[in-house]
Each structure stands twice: as C-alpha cells, then as structure tokens.
Amino acid sequence: MTIRPEQPADVDTIRTLTRAAFAHAPHASQTEAAIVDALRDAGALTLSLVSEDNGEILGHVAFSPVTVGGADGWYGLGPVSVWPESQSRGIGQSLIRHGLEALRQMGARGCVLIGDPAYYSRFGFVADPGVSYGGIPPEYVQRLAFGDDIARGEIVYHAGFEAG
Numbered sequence: 001m002t003i004r005p006e007q008p009a010d011v012d013t014i015r016t017l018t019r020a021a022f023a024h025a026p027h028a029s030q031t032e033a034a035i036v037d038a039l040r041d042a043g044a045l046t047l048s049l050v051s052e053d054n055g056e057i058l059g060h061v062a063f064s065p066v067t068v069g070g071a072d073g074w075y076g077l078g079p080v081s082v083w084p085e086s087q088s089r090g091i092g093q094s095l096i097r098h099g100l101e102a103l104r105q106m107g108a109r110g111c112v113l114i115g116d117p118a119y120y121s122r123f124g125f126v127a128d129p130g131v132s133y134g135g136i137p138p139e140y141v142q143r144l145a146f147g148d149d150i151a152r153g154e155i156v157y158h159a160g161f162e163a164g
C-alpha cells in the first residue's frame, strides 16, 4: 500500500469514494464529495492524499487551511474516506498519520477537526474548551498543536465547506 498526492486522473474516483464512504456514515451531510471538489477548485486542497494498493485507490484524506480565533497556520482534517468494504483495516489511520506528518514538515501550527474523539485521540487530538465551532458539542471539536502555539477561539473553515 502506498500513499501519494492525488493526480488529475484520481478526481472522479475520489468523488465516488467520498460519496460511498459517507452514504451511511453518522453525522454525514452528503455534501462531502462536493466539498472536496470545491476545495480543489479554489486551490484550497493543501493536501489531498490517496492510499493505493495494486493501482486501486482505497482511501482519501483532505486537509485545507482554517483559521482558529483569526490565526492562520492551522489546517482542517477532512473529509476522510475509505470504501465501506475496506474500512477498519488501518487505511484511514495511515492516511491521517501521513497527512499530519506532511503538515508538520510544512511548518503548520497544527490541525483541527470535528469528529469522534474515540477515533481521533489515537493521533494526539484533544478536545480543547478554548476552541469552538458553532454549536458543535465541545468534545467533538478536536485540535492537535505541533508546537507551542495555543489555538484559541472559533474555527473558520474554507468557504468550500459550504458547497453542496
């Protein structure tokens, strides 16, 4: 299994994969595929990584710039998608670890996401009462700081997240 940046020929597969992964996912908005497309169109897909095995794409993760309390240098993780029949085999974890390491090397301050702490705590994400996102319960608002920068305030995602 290899992890590599998306290429133009992957775009249709990523769209189909994202729709399939979120079709029955809890809390899904069914706009996730449109969000990935909108981020790409806006040049805001900071990282778009696919996991590939024998030429077949098994998973995808997107990272895009966000601000936290007006501060930049932070990135949002997601959407992240694995084909339903390939889930729980470590594909999502390897994509996320790879992406976080790439962000670190880029000099990012850190990463935020809205998601289940039971899954994302394994990467070092923690709920931080100082970070918020609308009316989302605080335990689902997760952040991972790479250095000493403290994230404080409201997360603002790229406008591409309004797509769909």
Ligand SMILES: CC(C)(COP(=O)(O)OP(=O)(O)OC[C@H]1O[C@@H](n2cnc3c(N)ncnc32)[C@H](O)[C@@H]1OP(=O)(O)O)[C@@H](O)C(=O)NCCC(=O)NCCS
Binding pocket: 021, 022, 025, 026, 078, 079, 080, 081, 082, 083, 086, 087, 088, 089, 090, 091, 092, 093, 094, 115, 116, 118, 119
């Ligand atoms: C979430 C997702 C990307 C994880 O990738 P994956 O390859 O299936 O997961 P991994 O093999 O890396 O990890 C498996 C572990 O994650 C857990 N897990 C998977 N999805 C989870 C979720 N949405 N919430 C909490 N835990 C989850 C599994 O129970 C398993 O736990 P364990 O290691 O304690 O047994 C994938 O399941 C998926 O595409 N889900 C549908 C879309 C979605 O919900 N995306 C996330 C929101 S942006």
